[in-house]
Amino acid sequence: MTSTITTYLCIGCPLGCRLEVEEEDAQIVAVRGFSCKRGEEYALQEHTDPRRMVTTTVAITNGRWARLPVKTTAAVPKEHERAVYAALRSVVMRAPIRLGDVVVGNIRGLGVDVVATRDMSEGDGV
Amino acid sequence: MISDKPHHLRQQYDVVVTGAGPAGMAAAIGASEAGAAHVLIIDREREAGGILQQCIHQGFGMHHFGEELTGPEYAQRFLAQVEAHGIDIITDTFVDVARSDKTLKLMSAHEGVRVISAGAVVLATGARERTRGAIRLPGTRPSGIYTAGVAQRFVNMLGCLPGTRAVILGSGDIGLIMARRLALEGVEVVGVYEIMPHPNGLNRNIVHCLHDFDIPLHLSTTVVEVHGRDRLESVTVAPVDDQRVPIMAQAAQIPCDTLLLAIGLIPERELADGLRLRMDTVTGGPLVSSTMETSQDGIYACGNGVHIHDLVDFVTQESLLAGHSAGDSLFGRRPPVDNVRMIPGENVVSCVPHTISTDREHTVYLRVRRALDKCAIRFGEIYEKKLRYVFPAETVTVRLTPRFLARFPGGALRIDILPRQGARGDEEAA
Numbered sequence A: 001m002t003s004t005i006t007t008y009l010c011i012g013c014p015l016g017c018r019l020e021v022e023e024e025d026a027q028i029v030a031v032r033g034f035s036c037k038r039g040e041e042y043a044l045q046e047h048t049d050p051r052r053m054v055t056t057t058v059a060i061t062n063g064r065w066a067r068l069p070v071k072t073t074a075a076v077p078k079e080h081e082r083a084v085y086a087a088l089r090s091v092v093m094r095a096p097i098r099l100g101d102v103v104v105g106n107i108r109g110l111g112v113d114v115v116a117t118r119d120m121s122e123g124d125g126v
Numbered sequence B: 001m002i003s004d005k006p007h008h009l010r011q012q013y014d015v016v017v018t019g020a021g022p023a024g025m026a027a028a029i030g031a032s033e034a035g036a037a038h039v040l041i042i043d044r045e046r047e048a049g050g051i052l053q054q055c056i057h058q059g060f061g062m063h064h065f066g067e068e069l070t071g072p073e074y075a076q077r078f079l080a081q082v083e084a085h086g087i088d089i090i091t092d093t094f095v096d097v098a099r100s101d102k103t104l105k106l107m108s109a110h111e112g113v114r115v116i117s118a119g120a121v122v123l124a125t126g127a128r129e130r131t132r133g134a135i136r137l138p139g140t141r142p143s144g145i146y147t148a149g150v151a152q153r154f155v156n157m158l159g160c161l162p163g164t165r166a167v168i169l170g171s172g173d174i175g176l177i178m179a180r181r182l183a184l185e186g187v188e189v190v191g192v193y194e195i196m197p198h199p200n201g202l203n204r205n206i207v208h209c210l211h212d213f214d215i216p217l218h219l220s221t222t223v224v225e226v227h228g229r230d231r232l233e234s235v236t237v238a239p240v241d242d243q244r245v246p247i248m249a250q251a252a253q254i255p256c257d258t259l260l261l262a263i264g265l266i267p268e269r270e271l272a273d274g275l276r277l278r279m280d281t282v283t284g285g286p287l288v289s290s291t292m293e294t295s296q297d298g299i300y301a302c303g304n305g306v307h308i309h310d311l312v313d314f315v316t317q318e319s320l321l322a323g324h325s326a327g328d329s330l331f332g333r334r335p336p337v338d339n340v341r342m343i344p345g346e347n348v349v350s351c352v353p354h355t356i357s358t359d360r361e362h363t364v365y366l367r368v369r370r371a372l373d374k375c376a377i378r379f380g381e382i383y384e385k386k387l388r389y390v391f392p393a394e395t396v397t398v399r400l401t402p403r404f405l406a407r408f409p410g411g412a413l414r415i416d417i418l419p420r421q422g423a424r425g426d427e428e429a430a
């Protein structure tokens, strides 16, 4: 029997409880350290299926600014977070753009779109 | 009308708002809702939105819209409302002086100087970042030292990087968010240094910005000197003792070409000073009444120009009130004069607004000196509320209702935040 304890910092509120998830043979046997239900739920979520929203910028030509802010329409599994950023590095959009326009659809097959988070009118890009 | 050419402006407006950030936009909407027909917002930037346009991360609007938006999305929602109200916006135009007679001298990037007048003025000028001078950081004067917000603008709007290897001083949310931002853009982030023994930002940002990217956080440690002739070459960091004095015997030199200072914001007070408004030496902004009126009739203020907010939602709430009050004042609708002065007591650093009235409901915003677990906030003898915790980095927001205020005869009301004895488990989160 192998037993492991993974620790997490709860992000639910400023108290920042130190959470522990104990596993025996890949089965969760205990969650400790929380002071409220939110912490317990967070520990389980973060342990079993951690997800992150991606917010970044992509290049845009002939826009008012040189960068267009974008986000994923939902949080993506944490292990794919970096790959999503990497895939966006080579994207170049062209103004004008409307808030919500799809920048990359179904990015990396994750079932999530990357969309613009603002209108971008044409301009000199600086 | 949105324009960058002042010749499109009227000579006389009912309400003029200086600054088109979230505060200015909400104030203009408030004024318009109160019945002001001609409302103008002036901003020196090329577009409305203020600091939100560069805050591309999520975390805005949970209270106001019930969903988490990015900064630009939050700004765009308000801009749409501003346009729907027929409010004018003039960009690329700096408000040089605002006068007590409610005339304003504007400087346009395209058309030079112009003077306009208003029935009421709302100052919504936001904040500026504390710089190297504020912490008297010794050393040479090389390039490569930026405030975090400037670097944020470089990266998120202008599309350029501040350098290749960065040290970040300050663990507030701006410092943490920039650590992730730079790391993602290929800058090597050596670490975040924090003089206090605890981080100042949200735990969410500690996890999502530092832990996820293996960026170390050094607590009770600060930057004591910068080195380099033309470009920054290194910084000296040292741990500090409990009096926050650096322990130089344990100092270390860290090579880097970029230092980001994320060491706090202070209200932009130039217009307020020009008006000779009475100021709060703690918040750095003007004294305001319960209607967000300053010490001069018909001059209102709101947003980060009054006190530093951690949530934009509260900026919006406070600024709608300021705008409504400014609009109401044009029609002679003024509520009873405030009869209560708010006096920060034990573990309370500041309180905004500075005065309130016993006949109405108010939302007050407080800052505390030190963290406390399981505590209670007391307003004189009239009202006490349990708080689960307080932290210096987090505003304490309390709603005061006439139910309690009616018991108070008026005068000075002292506010204390005290530890609680024999605390039970049913307390309310702050």
Ligand SMILES: Cc1cc2nc3c(=O)[nH]c(=O)nc-3n(C[C@H](O)[C@H](O)[C@H](O)COP(=O)(O)OP(=O)(O)OC[C@H]3O[C@@H](n4cnc5c(N)ncnc54)[C@H](O)[C@@H]3O)c2cc1C
Pocket: B018, B019, B020, B021, B022, B023, B024, B042, B043, B044, B045, B049, B050, B051, B052, B055, B058, B059, B060, B061, B093, B094, B095, B096, B124, B125, B126, B127, B149, B152, B173, B174, B177, B268, B271, B302, B303, B304, B305, B309, B310, B311, B312, B313, B315
């Ligand atoms: C990096 C960072 C991250 C943040 N993260 C969050 C978050 O996750 N969630 C959240 O809720 N809040 C967050 N905030 C806080 C929030 O963004 C601010 O509280 C809010 O933007 C303040 O609004 P404001 O309108 O008072 O100021 P600003 O947005 O600064 O707007 C002030 C405007 O006034 C203009 N101005 C000033 N002086 C003049 C003049 N003399 N003439 C003409 N124009 C003038 C400026 O150009 C500017 O556009 C963050 C802030 C920063 C800096």
Ligand code: SF4
Pocket: A010, A011, A012, A013, A014, A015, A016, A017, A033, A034, A035, A036, A037, A038, A039, A040
């Ligand atoms: S467990 Fe509950 S009390 Fe503890 S940090 Fe998380 S949300 Fe806050």
